[in-house]
Amino acid sequence: MIREITESNQMEQGKTLQRGRRRSYGRLRPLGGVVIALLLWEFLSVSHAVNSAALPTPIATFAAILSNAGKLATATLGTLEAWALGIAVATIAGVTIGTLVGRSQIADAATETLVRMMRPLPSLALIPIAILIAGLGLKMTAGLVSFAAFWPIFINARAGVHQVDNRYLESAHALGLRGLELIRRVVIPAAAPMIASGIQVAISLALVVTVSVELVGGTGGLGQFVLLAQQGNATATMFAGVIVGGLLGWALNALYLKMIDRMLPWKSQGERS
Template structure:
């Protein structure tokens, strides 16, 4: 009903969203919090379901104890190996961070240069198509000859593999910036480096962020894979040693830590993008 002060009255019915005098729904300030709570609930629900299925398969006898450890035994192994697992995780994160940093810097710089030059794009097209599909594990013998076993080898292979999604997304993002933006910026006396930093890179930021997120996950996969094959330390070597010793629960504890690291890295990166490149999240929702 109308209010006596001339303003629109708000009608709130129990169990329904607030509506104005015309019957139109009004925004609920609690909406975003409810959405986040529901999303978190669904995510945790998925984890719980996965754990339950894991334990049911384990106790059913469909898979032998030598291939699949149960949830309680894995939890005990995790608790009793926290020190070695923390050390292994630190080694994995070190190689991951070094390789990804090299890939991110190189991919953004080279991708920007190529994206701004049709000649450079045509010149590198065949090379990109040849190098991008190369599996990183196939390059381990060459990497050992060049860098030896250790951090340099692992980080180098991570950098090689992670470079391509950053480079390709940056190249495309820079190339697809609308000429209208560039022409408008030039009328405002933005040229050279200022044009690049203030217009081109922010416009390409959503695609660059997508390339970095792909590279982030890919870098972790490559890091652990190289550690498994090359025995260079980290989570991969921890899992390999546990498997060779027949300590199946300990092996699964290492695998679980690897998964948790991946989840934490992706969640953290997502938060950084939402904080510093909010228009990237809006662009993703429109797709």
């Protein structure tokens, strides 16, 4: 929603600009913050405001990305694997359980306290417990990631299903839809925009957790890449890992939003009417 509002603002502001320039402005604007951050970074590293051994220049960092391209690609794939596994499990479990709970008044009330407790729980604090239970490895990482990503998806699915407009349900009832067919054809589609934003939150959260577990447990991926670079005092390489992680998060989010726009074309229009 927020993204759409800014887009339409851009279009309105764009009307006052010349036609040809409007487009390029609209596309470049989101990069403005990146440019400012890069300039600030350059300034901080060149001015020695921060110890230059701890903060390489942007150029040195990008050089490190290029020279470590192969290793970074492997590390990124490793991170992606744990992330995707965790998100997949969390989505299936979150949507299924959230839908069942949201449909039942009793279960909905019974889980209220649990939800309030679990929402602010830092998943990273569970890393030691997870290592104890599952040892070091993909299973542990993906397990912890799915645990962390489950909550925003479950919470949104539960709320979305609970809040489905009664008028949709009544129409569906009048059309003879009952039970699973009602849930599949009406309840879940009606709750889909809310479920989708839960998944969006989970996507970023899951990446943070994946990289953190790798960083703490040394279980491969970008986290371990950063950890090894730090231990080898290769600061620029370390920063290269951090930047690639950031780019990965941005790309996953952008890809997801594109997919949602395709899958839920009514997301914005339906709410307006």
